[in-house]
């Protein structure tokens with residue numbers, strides 16, 4: 719039995735994704751959505767294990783809590799300090815983080831972006847940003863600029879990444895002086911918690927690609943800005959969502975599903991029901 723934990727979680731696409739993966743691979747999948755406020759998460763996870771839970775996805779705002787609850791964690795989860803995939807092992811939880819690999823796979827394999835030597839702007843320095851930054855560096859980007867409303871948090875993420883030759887941190891007010899980027903990644907929770915602050919058009923060059931880690935209504939403001947600023951590609955996080963799920967599915971079942979038909983299904987669903995989880 720598998721599940722996704724989040725708060726809220728009712729609109730999560732993960733149960734649908736894993737049901738489709740199961741149907742495609744012939745693997746019997748029981749996958750439920752469990753709403754757990756942070757204060758109740760440890761208890762809910764223990765109850766799930768007692769009911770026979772073998773693995774789980776973890777979404778907002780529980781990824782750092784999940785990391786803290788793990789007995790062991792993969793190197794990429796340790797670098798992120800956050801876990802989106804739990805695997806039951808020897809009476810405890812092993813944590814992994816498939817978000818960054820999911821983003822890189824979506825950008826490169828689905829959308830044909832060559833990330834090597836690219837100049838990348840990461841907006842935000844919270845849990846979502848921490849989840850994807852290591853994988854972007856591992857994909858061979860040339861420079862990572864982290865810009866965050868709270869500059870100290872950008873500094874802390876840059877320090878944690880431990881790659882001073884490629885990583886720079888700035889406060890949001892430094893954005894006008896940073897020049898153009900090949901890839902802009904919105905990892906802020908701005909549209910969930912309020913308005914997206916104004917972004918200078920000078921961040922964009924004609925060949926730039928922009929990606930928002932959210933989808934549906936969450937991604938709409940940043941993607942509208944990216945199109946208006948002239949980005950060649952403006953992508954939402956739906957592909958990342960499917961790819962991180964496929965990596966989780968592989969962790970649990972040892973089989974990597976074909977993500978293209980599931981991505982097409984979710985794209986149809988999101989175009990008709992744009993509210994995201």
Ligand code: ATR
Nearest residue numbers: 842843844845846847867868871906907908911912
């Ligand atoms: P998540 O797990 O979604 O990343 P988080 O860890 O709470 O959530 O981080 C939220 C991120 O969105 C942070 O980078 C936050 O900036 P601060 O560190 O300055 O709080 C950013 N964010 C949230 N609301 C924002 C807003 N209105 N404008 C700019 N950045 C915002």
